[in-house]
Amino acid sequence: MSLIENLKWRYATKKYDPTKKVSQEDVNKIVEAARLAPTSSGLQQFRVLVVSNQQIKEKLAPSSLNPEVMVDCSHVLVFAAWDRYTAERIDSIYDRITEERGLPQGRFASYTDKIKNIYLNETAEENFVHTARQSYIGFALALAQAAELRIDSTPAEGFNNALVDELLELESLGLKSVTLLYLGYRDENDWLAPMKKVRNPIEDFVIEYK
Secondary structure (H helix, E strand, O other), X not given: OOHHHHHHHOOEOOOEOOOOXXXXXXXXXXXXXXXXXXXXXXXXXXXEEEEOOHHHHHHHHHHEOXXXXXXXXXXXXXXXXXXXXXHHHHHHHHHHHHHHOOOOOOOOHHHHHHHHHHHOOOOHHHHHHXXXXXXXXXXXXHHHHHHHOOOEEEEEOOEOHHXXXXXXXXXXXXXXXXXXXXXXXXXXXXXXXXOOOOOXXXXXXXXXXX
8 A cells, every 4th residue: 555545544543452462573664664764964863762561661651641542552662862962973873884885984074073063062952952853754754654564553742751761761871752652553442543534635735836
């Protein structure tokens, strides 16, 4: 099926069947879609934490506006972005790029110096605004991959970031949570499942300059 048809099929699932689990193979595909996402300067400024442990999900549940969704879904993907840019983070990515492409180390020094001059002179808050935006690209591709696999999902921004960060010890990893993606299979009694998908009509959504 086409991407458009897959996106028409999906919706923000409100009730999961806790007895149905997503296979590790399919979770890997969803995470791989996020890993392959484009990011600014190719820096991959975010990470994906995969939570399937039921006890951890239950500890995380109070952070969510829909705690029963978090508890009953199969997996919770936590998209967490760098808390700030550092020279070491930038250099490590470009060291890997040059090594894997068989290029001399320092090949991109003029470029990395330029982006360091931009990011390292910003505040941590300004850095995080930028790194968090990068995570949304991977988030969207993961959501689309789940739809292609006919795996239900629920994107979530409504959660207590501080609690999630604390429970998953994200500060020690230099990360801060941005969004959650619940994965699993819808319960047959999910009230939203039979509802029509409603979006702005194309003539209202698109503004053309010809």
